Amino acid sequence: xxxxxxxxxxxxxxxxxxxxxxxxxxxxxxxxxxxxxxxxxxxxxxxxxxxxxxxxxxxxxxxxxxxxxxxxxxxxxxxxxxxxxxxxxxxxxxxxxxxxxxxxxxxxxxxxxxxxxxxxxxxxxxxxxxxxxxxxxxxxxxxxxxxxxxxxxxxxxxxxxx
Numbered sequence: 001x002x003x004x005x006x007x008x009x010x011x012x013x014x015x016x017x018x019x020x021x022x023x024x025x026x027x028x029x030x031x032x033x034x035x036x037x038x039x040x041x042x043x044x045x046x047x048x049x050x051x052x053x054x055x056x057x058x059x060x061x062x063x064x065x066x067x068x069x070x071x072x073x074x075x076x077x078x079x080x081x082x083x084x085x086x087x088x089x090x091x092x093x094x095x096x097x098x099x100x101x102x103x104x105x106x107x108x109x110x111x112x113x114x115x116x117x118x119x120x121x122x123x124x125x126x127x128x129x130x131x132x133x134x135x136x137x138x139x140x141x142x143x144x145x146x147x148x149x150x151x152x153x154x155x156x157x158x159x160x161x162x
């Protein structure tokens with residue numbers, strides 16, 4: 001049987017995959033429905049400073065100071081988890097560059113799309129602490145995507161505004 005398990009107990013059976021795909025489709029549709037065109041105000045109202053390493057280490061003593069900025073471990077985790085099926089997933093360094101680019105190319109827009117669409121509250125907070133972006137850069141990215149889930153809009157207003 002050429003090394004493949006074709007029994008009914010096979011991991012990832014067609015039915016399991018169909019069930020998962022249907023659930024994921026419903027989850028994404030619900031999240032998209034909750035997305036709104038939110039006026040977060042001008043990006044200039046948000047802090048444009050990076051978190052000092054000392055602050056990161058005081059809040060997350062186990063953090064690796066070398067896995068920050070363009071090597072953010074949180075951004076790497078978001079990309080690895082959400083881009084598993086991509087032919088060529090973006091690298092954390094590309095997301096870092098894309099967040100700072102004045103005129104983003106298609107690949108940069110896709111990389112930022114993953115971050116703004118998929119990262120949850122904790123991941124966004126950790127990525128900011130790791131110096132992956134400033135609040136101003138994140139607000140600009142959300143505004144350009146014109147797709148801000150309500151939970152992220154509230155998060156940005158509450159935690160990021162100066």
